[in-house]
Amino acid sequence: MCATTQGRVGAHRRHPTVAAMLAEPLPTYEAAAAASAPAAAALPAARHPGAAPAPRDRPPPGDERYTIVVNTFRRHEALEGFLRHYESCPNVDAIHVVWSEGPDPPTREARPELYSAEAEVTLHGMPTTSFNNRFLPLPGIRTAGVLSIDDDILAPCGALDAAHAAWRRHPRQLVGFFPRHYSVRWDEGRGECAHGYAVGPFGSLDPARALGHDYSIVLTKGCFLHRDWLAVYTERLPREMLDYVRDHRNCEDLAMQFLVSAATGEAPRAVLVAGLRDEGARGGRYAGSAVSVSKGHYAERSRCVREFVRVLGGRNPLRHRTAGPEDAPAGAP
Numbered sequence: 001m002c003a004t005t006q007g008r009v010g011a012h013r014r015h016p017t018v019a020a021m022l023a024e025p026l027p028t029y030e031a032a033a034a035a036s037a038p039a040a041a042a043l044p045a046a047r048h049p050g051a052a053p054a055p056r057d058r059p060p061p062g063d064e065r066y067t068i069v070v071n072t073f074r075r076h077e078a079l080e081g082f083l084r085h086y087e088s089c090p091n092v093d094a095i096h097v098v099w100s101e102g103p104d105p106p107t108r109e110a111r112p113e114l115y116s117a118e119a120e121v122t123l124h125g126m127p128t129t130s131f132n133n134r135f136l137p138l139p140g141i142r143t144a145g146v147l148s149i150d151d152d153i154l155a156p157c158g159a160l161d162a163a164h165a166a167w168r169r170h171p172r173q174l175v176g177f178f179p180r181h182y183s184v185r186w187d188e189g190r191g192e193c194a195h196g197y198a199v200g201p202f203g204s205l206d207p208a209r210a211l212g213h214d215y216s217i218v219l220t221k222g223c224f225l226h227r228d229w230l231a232v233y234t235e236r237l238p239r240e241m242l243d244y245v246r247d248h249r250n251c252e253d254l255a256m257q258f259l260v261s262a263a264t265g266e267a268p269r270a271v272l273v274a275g276l277r278d279e280g281a282r283g284g285r286y287a288g289s290a291v292s293v294s295k296g297h298y299a300e301r302s303r304c305v306r307e308f309v310r311v312l313g314g315r316n317p318l319r320h321r322t323a324g325p326e327d328a329p330a331g332a333p
Contacts (some may be wrong), residue, residue, distance in 0.1 A: 015313025032231035167224035176223020179215035197301035207272035251304035
């Protein structure tokens with residue numbers, strides 16, 4: 001009775017909200033990160049006094065390098081472990097920490113363990129705890145490729161390189177380790193088809209179990225995206241969606257996927273690799289503070305999908321792909 005929508009979002013069929021969101025020209029990172037850019041108003045009190053990195057000789061960043069952006073909130077032990085893990089990855093240009101504990105992050109002198117002698121680490125203080133903070137166009141991002149990742153995700157350096165290589169082949173898409181999909185079912189109570197959020201076989205982190213299954217979402221707790229999407233999200237995402245994410249403290253990743261799918265009319269790309277550790281999952285070291293294991297999490301995610309579809313005029317821009325051998329890079333960990 002209910003069918004998913006697979007067609008491209010054509011300009012002539014766009015809801016006014018979508019048309020406004022994607023009106024040309026789209027914002028760029030360079031403009032948004034500048035002090036005079038409209039996005040700068042989102043950080044009126046943000047400062048990063050500990051931004052000066054340890055001296056390090058590095059070649060100018062090229063396409064083979066990428067930037068890590070990680071959101072953290074009151075999990076200093078997790079952040080320290082995260083930095084120790086990723087500071088040795090050879091193709092990481094820099095690590096930018098979205099410090100959502102206030103506008104004054106600790107300095108290197110006060111908390112040296114939250115910095116690194118091996119990698120350039122910048123702590124960006126945030127005046128709010130909004131989940132939208134993770135997609136602000138932070139100053140100082142030098143590479144086009146950005147790895148958006150949570151502080152409880154530990155992936156082998158080789159897996160990052162494999163995902164980055166996949167992203168370079170599909171730079172307009174979200175390309176990452178955690179695919180999900182949306183469902184459509186008949187809701188008897190509402191008398192209509194209702195969109196929902198589903199994990200399916202992708203929750204196991206076993207690449208073999210994912211093959212042959214459809215996905216339409218890649219979670220930004222571990223994915224590559226072009227840095228320009230940070231500016232588009234901050235400046236063009238409908239205010240209703242930004243406010244929903246802020247108020248419900250959830251679904252910023254779904255909002256980003258809705259944005260990218262609406263803009264490109266294409267599905268994201270999964271990178272199915274072994275060796276990932278999700279310490280925020282059930283049984284993980286930081287599961288007690290993870291949003292994803294809280295009661296009612298998946299019901300809330302389904303409400304997000306329905307709300308975002310409503311805001312975009314009742315049209316779901318998400319597109320499906322089937323996980324296949326091309327999503328499991330040869331030689332990746």
